[in-house]
Amino acid sequence: MQKRKITEGIHWMGAVDWDRRLFDSLIPLPDGTSYNAYLIEGSEKTALLDTVDPLMADVFLGQLDGGPKIDLIVSHHAEQDHSGTIPHVLERFPEAKVVCTPKAKGMLIDLLRIREDAFLTVADGETLSLGDRTLKFLHTPWVHWPETMVSYLEEERILFSCDFFGSHIAASDLYVTDKGRVYEAAKRYFAEIMMPFRNVIEKNLEKLQPYDIRMIAPSHGQIYREPSWIMDAYLDWVQGAPKNLVVLPFVSMHDSTRRMVDHLVSALAANGVSVEPFNLTVTDTGKLAIVLVDAATIVIGTPTLLAGPHPLAAYAAFLANALRPKAKFLSIVGSYGWGGKTVETLAGMIPNLKVEVLNPVLCKGLPGEEDFRALNDLAATIAAKHKEHGFL
Template sequence: MAYKMLKHDVYSVGAVDWDRRLFDELIKIPDGTSYNSFLVRGVDKTALIDTVDPSKTHELTANLQKLDVTLDYVIVNHAEQDHSGSIPKILESYPDAQIVTNSKCKELLKEFLLIPEEKFLTVNDRETLSLGDKTLEFIYTPWVHWPETMATYLKEDKILFSCDFFGSHFATSDIFVTDEAAVYTAAKKYYAEIMMPFRINIQKNLEKLKDIQIEIIAPSHGPLYNNPEFILDAYKEWISDDTKNEVIIPYTSMHGSTKKMVEHLADALIDKGISVKPLNLAVTDIGDVALALVDAPTMVIASPTVLIGPHPNVVYATYLANALRPKLKFISVIGSYGWGGRMLDQITGMLTNLKAEILEPVIIKGFPKEEDFKKIDVLADEIVKKHTMLK
């Protein structure tokens, strides 16, 4: 990807990865991603803000060569290697450059990339670094999403280089957001899968940014925001305690019994004015489950019994929900069994991180009968009552 100018002597020099479809061997990214890196050239000094994934080092170095720069500093906002992995190659080309980061990040970089101690310049929260006519301010943003993360603010140009904060896995040739709807969904999914467990920390970090004048937010993945309020308002909504009148039902059904229960519950809730998202785990990307968890106050987990426990798909979805710590208020379990088991106990035992109230489960033997449907109706009525109390 060719370099692009953001403002005078400020350039985007990173790379777009059009073909990547899996991140951290875990997260599906159907729209690809980018590794955003930025060059800030002052009258006295020049700084590179973050690098790129090692697979794209050649694109970064080509852009730097085209700009004919002499690097004095490499600012590292985050030690994860999609940001820092090109540092060793950069230091080979620019051996006099110093690595500028915080103390926690420094220790991780020394471990991950074997960078010697003498290469580092350690900065504190809100400390500044002058490039002559441009000033970089470092803002600690811990647990977004690692303990050492920080952002870099270019004061004169009012650009916040936010690293993973506000990012999206969305490959595009446009430097700024042009399709707000598409980027909103990508950014929300990015938040759901990566940031949601740290919702309280993100609230604190957003508070740190409220008095800073920002004209451009430049994250490390996805397009940049020249309308910062677009993504700032979205994050404020996602991290708030507010929820929608919605129930998500992640489920798997082997022989139709559990599916019939899900269909009956969904119909009963829809009839009572509640939005429902049944998520068939046999065909649904687990990232879509994470996305649905951002806004929902209620999750009903539905599973058949496999041997003595829940279906493995349900185990994975339950583990994910527990790990992501969404703002769920209520949880229930429905499902079926043949000759016995501990499916319910195992599912509820996996939800220790969540502070949600457990509503009366409905676990049946065999195919659901009339009395079973009545129990599901009772559960639907209870969910409606709980949602009414949230308004």
Template sequence: MPAREILPGCFSVGAIDWDRELFDELIPLPNGTSYNAYIVRGSEKTALIDTVDPTKMEELFANLDGLQITSIDYIIVNHAEQDHSGSIPAILERYGGAEVITNGKARDLLAELLHIPKEKIRVIKDDDTLSLGDRTLRFFITPWVHWPDTQLTYLEEDRLLFSCDLFGAHYATSNLYADDTTALYPAAKRYYAEIMMPFRKSIQGYLERLDSIEIDIIAPSHGPLYDQPSRILDAYRDWTGDAVKNEVVLPFVSMHGSTRMMIDHLIGALIARGVTVKPFNLTKTDLGDLAMAIVDAATIVIGTPTVIFGPHPEVISAAYITNLLRPKTRYAAVIGSYGWGGKAVDRITGMLDRLKVELIEPVMILGMPGEEAFAALDRLADEIVKRHKDDPLVREGGNAP
């Protein structure tokens, strides 16, 4: 993708990865991704803000050549992870006079991850500025979005925020800006769910700080830019806020049909009581779809058969990932079946220790469910409805950008 002008003297020079299907060997990418990098020319100095994944390094060089960039004064590193910084050694080799500008934590990581000499790196602090002549870069140190080294860079005169991973989306598109928000919203929510959600409390504070500056354009490190920033800002306020929806997410596995019968009954019972239900058969589920669903659901009910003495391995994986992502879910329960015994409930609830949830009494049965089991599931549905109605943080609906 050729370099494209954002503003006079400010260009997008990154690369689109249409074919990438997996990120960090974990996260599915149904829409590919992009590695965004930016050139900002001032009257005296030129800055490159972030680079690209090493697999797309030649595209970055081609874009810089297309703009006739013969020298770079500063390489601004907003984040040391390799999809942002992996091309820095090659940039330094090509543009020998460039100085790396970043915060202290990122400097240490760059030295370890890419063996960049620390003496090549100038350390900045929160709210420091860097003059390019007629343009000024201001730095906001924002740890845990989503690494401890993350920072944002703000181009003051143009009110342009280079937001690094914050507000990004794994979404390959030829559009420079987020024009089709109907298609982009799920990708942005998926990105938040998979990467940002564990740090939502930190992000809440950074959103408040961003309210104090004027922002005309948001330029993230993945996905299209926002020339209507309120769309993504409002979405993040919704996702990171404490309110949840009147929804139940049901990740489950069924080996011989018993747990599936329980899941189906509970789905019907909840629907009849006015609760939105989102079931996920874990043998078929895309991890990102499950992550998106738990962003703002009030309750998670995990369904599992018993494998020897514990939960099904797919259920263990889903519980582990949910615990890592730390959604704002308010309630959790376990349902399922067993053949002769086991500790599936204890194992699952023990894996949710990072979640601030109230546990509702489980429904675990021997063998195939009958009238007694179905009655217990009805009581579980009643209890979920009661908790939702009594909880002031449970609401209907949500915001979209």
């Protein structure tokens, strides 16, 4: 992929990674991803905004061949998929300055061993002139690391947002052409890395309100030429009330828990409650994270294994606790053979969730009529709670 013109003197640079299917050895990438950098040529100075993952360094460095001298290398975020190729750029342009937040400076030295005299740190709201163009830097901590910032190009009104508003999509189109596809990818991205920092992200969204943003150029995914819809989506994901939705991650070993889950799904639907079950043996955890953004209730289904929850169910509880969704209620269903402490173990794994724990339904062996009645009661209780809080 060659560098691509956005407007006169402003180019997209970077790499499209069509084949990558796992990020951070953890996050599924069903649509691949891209590593976006941007080149801005002013009348006096040229700025390079971000770089690429070192795995794609050769592609990126080839785009610099025959180009202008780089004066400034803006690092919005110290993580290697954005800043990992900065040392290579500095080898080619040793007089360039790395522009970043004060907190990012120390992180970049630790992560990439960039020499200390290469840095130019900028305060929140500070500007740098490129001659006929002006970059304004806004600190946006916890989007999604503590050192992050965004850049606003004042004359063209372009927001270079790094991970903010990003999406993991590999595409040949430079700009968003399929909003439905990008909405889901951006929501997945938000759920997986942004959701734990909702309160701080809300403040960062407020910080952007005074600016006339005509275009958003993120560091993953496609460029937004109509930025209002993705900004509105973020406001909903951050501020919006939970929806009339139950997310039900489960695992079953000998069909007992599966029968309980199937019955509960039917009972919830009969009570007017939407539900999305996720069989944890085959689930894309990104899809599960997407549903956690909106769900008012989480129900974990698990058999008892070695006196505790199945490891996959424990992972689901760990994931929910780490992502800190807006859910208001939680319960547990499952079966056991001879005893255990499944409920106590799972309850101890979710200290970050501000939820009301509803009575769990655990049965010995295969579920019977009494157990199914208890599941009906749980479904009715969830429906009543949703109605009471205005979700239903």
